[in-house]
Amino acid sequence: SQQGEEDPQALSIQEGENATMNCSYKTSINNLQWYRQNSGRGLVHLILIRSNEREKHSGRLRVTLDTSKKSSSLLITASRAADTASYFCATDAGRITSGTYKYIFGTGTRLKVLA
């Protein structure tokens, strides 16, 4: 299985509700990031949480990190139709051949917010 696995794979909620997505990973990390991707477009960086941090906020976003459980969650409060997108976690675990760190993206959660 992949380094980053997210659940649920798909989530459909009504506008105004909260959306929670979870990410699990396998190896120790320096940081974990969350990204949003609108259909067929580039990824947008949402938030980075360091391994020594437990919670971080940015606007309507709240990210938690539990390194003992190797998991993170992204909470979007008061969701809007414009939040409809795929959300990916990414971790800096693992190296490629020359010793360079390799960012690995999770499998993603497809969020649909219904107006």
Added chain:
Amino acid sequence: DTEVTQTPKHLVMGMTNKKSLKCEQHMGHRAMYWYKQKAKKPPELMFVYSYEKLSINESVPSRFSPECPNSSLLNLHLHALQPEDSALYLCASSPRESGTGGNYGYTFGSGTRLTVV
């Protein structure tokens, strides 16, 4: 300028063609990356160019070759591609290479949608 610009946005090429994808950033970032993304899958790292050093993900076939003419540009040369190489190719940059003492988010371009026929 806080963007990563990728051109072209769409590309259709035959299996015998040679083409190049271009990526440019003017944020002074010292690390640039190419990712490949198939439909409904996460992006997969292909190459990292950091401080004039190129790192290659072992699983990337040699028909893909990156080139970094200067610190603002990262090209991806394509030759003899296969239909299964059809995907969204994403370029990204970061101030420095993350995970080596720094913690940096990536800025992504909007991607090149490649179709190999």
